Amino acid sequence: MRTEASADDQTNENSTAATQPHDAAPMPHDENLWLEDIHGEDQVAWVKEQNTTTLARFHDDLFDSIAGDIQTALDSEGKIPMVAKRGDHYFNFWRDSTNPKGVWRQTTWDSYVSESPEWEVLIDIDALGIAEDTPWVWAGASVRRSDNARALVSLSPDGGDAHRVREFDLVTKSFVAGGFDLPSAKTRFAWLDDDTIIVATDTGEDSLTTSSYPRQARVLTRGQAIADAPIVAEVPRDHVAIFVGSDVGAADPDSTDRAFAIDAIDFFNTRMSFIDLDDVRDESESISTTASAWENKRHVVDVPTDVEVGFERDFVLFRPQSQWDHEGLTVAAGGLAVADIAEVKAGRISPTVIFTPDEHTALQSWTWTRDYLVLELLRDVQSQLVVLDPNDNFSSSRLPGVPANHMVGLGAVDKHDDATANDYWLVSTGFLTPTTLSYGSLGSSGETENSSSSVTPEVIKSAPALFPGEGFRVEQHFATSDDGTKIPYFQIADSELVLDGRNPTLLDGYGGFEVSRTPGYTPVMGIGWLGRTTTGAWQDPDSQQTVTATEAPIPAGRRGVYVLANIRGGGEYGPGWHTSAMRENRMRAYEDYAAVARDLIDRGVTSPSSLACAGGSNGGLLVGNMLTQYPELFGAISCGVPLLDMRRYTKLSAGYSWKAEYGDPDVAEDWAFIQKFSPYHLLEVGTDYPPVLFWTATSDDRVGPVQARKMAARMQNRGIDDVWFFEDTEGGHSAASDNRQAAFTRALSYRFLWNSLTGE
Secondary structure (H helix, E strand, O other): OOOOOOOEOOOOHHHHHHHOOOOEOOOOOOOOHHHHOOOOHHHHHHHHHHHHHHHHHHOOHHHHHHHHHHHHHHOOOOOOOOOEEEOOEEEEEEOOOOOOOOEEEEEOHHHHOOOOOOOEEEEEHHHHHHHHOOOOEEEEEEEOOOOOOEEEEEEEOOOOOOEEEEEEEOOOOEEOOOOOEEEEEOOEEEEEEOOEEEEEOOOOOOOEOOOOOEOEEEEEEOOOOHHHOOEEEEOOOOOOEEEEEEEOOOOOOOOOOEEEEEEEEEOOEEEEEEEEHHHHEOOOOOEOOOHHHHOOOOEEOOOOOOEEEEEEOOEEEEEEOOOEEEOOEEEOOOOEEEEEHHHHHHOOOOOEEEEOOOOOEEEEEEEEOOOOEEEEEEEOOOEEEEEEEHHHOOEEEEOOOOOOOEEEEEEEOOOOOHHHOOEEEEEEEEOOOOOEEEEEEOOOOOOOOOOOOOOOOEEEEEOOOOOOOOOEEEEEEEEEOOOOOEEEEEEEEEOOOOOOOOOOEEEEOOOOOOOOOOOOOOHHHHHHHHOOEOOOOOEOOOOOOEOOHHHOOOOOOOEOEEEEEOOEOEOOOOHHHHHOOOHHHOHHHHHHHHHHHHHHHHOOOOOHHHEEEEEEOHHHHHHHHHHHHOHHHOOEEEEEOOOOOOOOHHHOOOHHHHHHHHOOOOEHHHHHHHHHHOHHHHOOOOOOOOOEEEEEEOOOOOOOOHHHHHHHHHHHHOOOOOEEEEEEOOOHHHOOOOHHHHHHHHHHHHHHHHHHHHOO
16 A cells, blocks of 8 residues: 655645544444454464464465465566666666575676676675574665765565665675664655755654654754754644655756655645755755754745645646646646746746646656656556657657557656666566566767667567466456446456356456556466466365366366456546545445456356455455455455454554545544445345455554454354455565565465365
């Protein structure tokens, strides 16, 4: 689940409503509150007993085969090592069988484009974990731009969102003695200069929001204790968080270095402010770390709180979540407008609209090279790339070479380097097409060996096929939801698919937080589901007798069908697609998903007994509602790291930060609609529920393991059959701190689903 906010002004109409008095919602009886003690002795014993029972049922030779194949794919040396360029080096983080926790490493351009790159290891996470007796999990690095000689490295002690930040010397390849070193927390930071960072972290009492994220931004200089660093911005305790960033060492030498502070009021409303660093330098030209020097220096971007704000040099970009009417100008929801930063400082914003969506096309993201702005669009969930030229009134042109039913992403190589200023990486992937990495240029950036003036990008690396994709076909279909809305979905199935309703089918989806689900090559799914073929050796669950292939509900020789549903709540058609399924309209997401399930059944692809669904996090809430509201449509459900108890979700882990998405269950008016999609409270005696597996991780500090525990316990205590639970002790919200663990948990899910549908 996303943890960044996209929000803004405290005076926004949507946010002031939260400050008004409301009737309190009652707290339903909960016999499983004791399971909310994550690390309690009795609770851990309950988890261990559940794990033992679940693995005794599903951990067999086929399980080991699936897990082994998935880990082999995840460890494959043929995967493309994606890189980030800083200075003359290309950085990559890599995991394989030799380095299960991974290595952070670097190489040169000549080496990278060769068939066998030579890598210089900077940090061996496995060796570091042994040396420091901590099972470190990589969480990223930020290289300072001034000389590319130092980095701030983030390491999680258990795979959760909290991480320790340490300064690393890229020349000596060692951590800097006496350098920046911040204790484990949900920290955000950015370089301001060689010896100064802006940081938001846990500094003790009153430094965190109710959502467990930092609420204070501090300016920290080398050698200074974080508690002594001055607070330069803070947000109210009931907001989600404060986020910080910077734009220093800019590609344009005439641009001003800046620091940013974002008040994340809720998940979709923010107040953006910025500080020109020249305004806070002292007589020695160093950045001041006294609070008084920063007072009254911040500029607040005065726009509605649901307008996402971005910066690039002296451009300010605006993407509204709802229609923005400003002084006679209208910017459509999901559109994009631009203004000069001088106007923003003066409070006279006169934006120019540079992109307007339509009912089929939505803006997903944008990327700057030095001289161009590239928009990544989806048209009916099909990729398009559009290049805008700021020096020509943002005139546009299409970037060619985007195939149907694929996802194509573009990223700048390094706009700070004259040699690569307008060069880009192009990543293309499809359900059955391994990832391809290409390199191109949007204009002349100097004749160098690693830049190109060609319009057509050059293929640099291609990943190998990691599961057999022959004989499959990708199709896009549209289902009709209850209110008449057309819901797109992708179907990957045998090209000779028999439409008799007897194909083992897995339905996937998410439907929340404006997250778009798009085509992509996923070896885990390919191996775990598409790669399976029925044998017809079905075992009757009542008699435990194996019947002949001709009597099996699914005949021998049927291959798995995978379906990805693009339901409302996501971002496939822009912010309106998302907001139409928020809060009191959340049920639309579940109606959409059920509509796709029915369409698959009506088309003869599958039948309820042959149809499974799976989802994690908000997707876990999605399939939890399939379990409780549409049990007649499914033959099995895999529910991972889920939200399920929507009455107490705001009191568990980081749940308080998602009130804008789901509503506030403590408010009676909100609980009236939230309880309609709270699976924990929708269980009914006498209902015939399909088999279900709940899987989670002890160290998940975002959603947490509690909700899955309680749901499994409630169902089991009520005598409901085929309820399984597994909790990994590491891995955070992904339940995967390394490839072995990822392979294990995913194999468990696929093994459970395949067995439940086919009896095999």
